[in-house]
Amino acid sequence: xRVLACIKRVPITGxxxxxxxxxxxxxxxxxxxxxxPHEECxxxxxARLIEAHKGDSVVLxxxxxEAVEQLRDAMALGIDRAIHLQTDGQExxxxxxxSALTDAIRADEGPSGRFDIVFFGNESADSGGFxxxxxxxHALGRPLVTGLKKVTVEGASVRCEQExxxxxxxxxxxxxxxxxxxxxxxxxxxxSVPGRMRARSKPVAVSTPARPAPRLELVRLAVPAGQGRxxxxxxxxxxxxxxxVEMLQKAGVL
Amino acid sequence: MTVLVLMDESDASRQALTLARKFGxxxxxxxxxxxxxxxxxxxxALAQAADELNASAxxxxxxxxxxxxxxxxxxxxxxxxxxxxxxxxxGEPVSVTRLRWGGSLLEEARLHSxxxxxxxxxxxxxxxxxxxxxxxxxxxxxxxxLVVRVVDHVSPRNGGVSLAEAxxxxxxxxxxxxxxxxxIIEDLAGLLGAAVGCSRAVTxxxxxxxxxxxxxxxxxxxxxxxxxxxISGATQHMAGLKGAKRILAINSDPQAPLMLxxxxxxxxxxxxxxxxxxxEIRKRR
Numbered sequence: 031x032r033v034l035a036c037i038k039r040v041p042i043t044g045x046x047x048x049x050x051x052x053x054x055x056x057x058x059x060x061x062x063x064x065x066x067p068h069e070e071c072x073x074x075x076x077a078r079l080i081e082a083h084k085g086d087s088v089v090l091x092x093x094x095x096e097a098v099e100q101l102r103d104a105m106a107l108g109i110d111r112a113i114h115l116q117t118d119g120q121e122x123x124x125x126x127x128x129s130a131l132t133d134a135i136r137a138d139e140g141p142s143g144r145f146d147i148v149f150f151g152n153e154s155a156d157s158g159g160f161x162x163x164x165x166x167x168h169a170l171g172r173p174l175v176t177g178l179k180k181v182t183v184e185g186a187s188v189r190c191e192q193e194x195x196x197x198x199x200x201x202x203x204x205x206x207x208x209x210x211x212x213x214x215x216x217x218x219x220x221x222s223v224p225g226r227m228r229a230r231s232k233p234v235a236v237s238t239p240a241r242p243a244p245r246l247e248l249v250r251l252a253v254p255a256g257q258g259r260x261x262x263x264x265x266x267x268x269x270x271x272x273x274x275v276e277m278l279q280k281a282g283v284l
Numbered sequence: 285m286t287v288l289v290l291m292d293e294s295d296a297s298r299q300a301l302t303l304a305r306k307f308g309x310x311x312x313x314x315x316x317x318x319x320x321x322x323x324x325x326x327x328x329a330l331a332q333a334a335d336e337l338n339a340s341a342x343x344x345x346x347x348x349x350x351x352x353x354x355x356x357x358x359x360x361x362x363x364x365x366x367x368x369x370x371x372x373x374x375g376e377p378v379s380v381t382r383l384r385w386g387g388s389l390l391e392e393a394r395l396h397s398x399x400x401x402x403x404x405x406x407x408x409x410x411x412x413x414x415x416x417x418x419x420x421x422x423x424x425x426x427x428x429x430l431v432v433r434v435v436d437h438v439s440p441r442n443g444g445v446s447l448a449e450a451x452x453x454x455x456x457x458x459x460x461x462x463x464x465x466x467x468i469i470e471d472l473a474g475l476l477g478a479a480v481g482c483s484r485a486v487t488x489x490x491x492x493x494x495x496x497x498x499x500x501x502x503x504x505x506x507x508x509x510x511x512x513x514x515i516s517g518a519t520q521h522m523a524g525l526k527g528a529k530r531i532l533a534i535n536s537d538p539q540a541p542l543m544l545x546x547x548x549x550x551x552x553x554x555x556x557x558x559x560x561x562x563x564e565i566r567k568r569r
Contacts, residue, residue, distance in 0.1 A: 045541030161355035168359035200436035214494030268560035
């Protein structure tokens, strides 16, 4: 079995987002980075599938040179090798991203055989375009199921549970397939020290695709106006309990 | 000029219709026109209707289903798609403002496209009150577009109060300290008939199931009262709280973002404060 997990490097925004001077990006000077939360579950699922079925697992990203950190994180969780489509740090829109990822998938599948499953996050944490997986699936001519909380390979097909209001919808599609997943699909393992050590020597194939002009073109970012809350202190410590209970009564919930 | 809208019975659909009217006279494709749900067949129907009507744009609600069908339409037609917009102004290019980071950030963007595909973020635009648009005529779907379709539905185990629907939520963060530490949170929730929630740090640590997680990648909630115990208030968490009417934050750090974004605060050790609130409720009964 061959499984691919696609990831995106994003900043860990913490409590308050600060923009760069030109308001075209988040000021990340004091921030750490991670892969989008949904994608971490895609990586974990890919690693588990290969542990169970044997084969080849690959992680793919489009991002700046530093995104190799997230590729190493994925390999520390058990992924075998990585493909890094390097950018100069400029943002790529979803259409261009999907096109570059599709080319990279085709190039890797040529010598190695097709991926049975390609995992994406349901949406990236930062730009939230909700579409890269769909574009890649269409370009590859493979079925796409989105928003998954459970994935079970059953022979030549895959049973998928999608979170919807009031439960889960079930889909069964033939492999190869493209699946977008949501956090909660699994609980990603904490990478072991040997896992991290092994990840350092796993191969990363690097290429530098050209960035086409975006058709969804970012002009500027803005932090939305606060909701105008002005916190009223109900006190400190256990002595605040009566004031809390009065507030709950006033709110009509007690 | 005709604009095409993917519609269902939701408020979010009527909000999408509000923005769509700026782009022409609306016609609709119903989300339930193909049952069981088959997103490729809906995308195919939208693509065909858009061509036949020479639609100026295609709109949908920025719900899971809406975004999914629009993404498939975008892939199929090779057109750009702007998800979760809160405004859209016709022109060449079309100007949109859209949500990023689950609503923690706004993006102004230009959409260069002969036929803009736009989804509208729920509850950011007033609902349309005009007449219901007329449905387009649809052909039976092609076999290939029915490969991906709902074949079954499973219901969740019945346990406690649903987070998304709860009137009161008692939620714990890293400050709760351990899986066992949630006993005092559960006790207070029980007294209030509340659901138990938590932050992402808690589910990542394995203290609570992901179904309890409130936030950008968890559940978005809209309770009358949200009681946040030992939660710092990262944007990831706050993105799930936009619908909360009143927020009470309990935290030892008065400068924690959640303490600054709450309506009410209690400063101190939640391990003393939460049991004291439970005791006070019991005393008054």
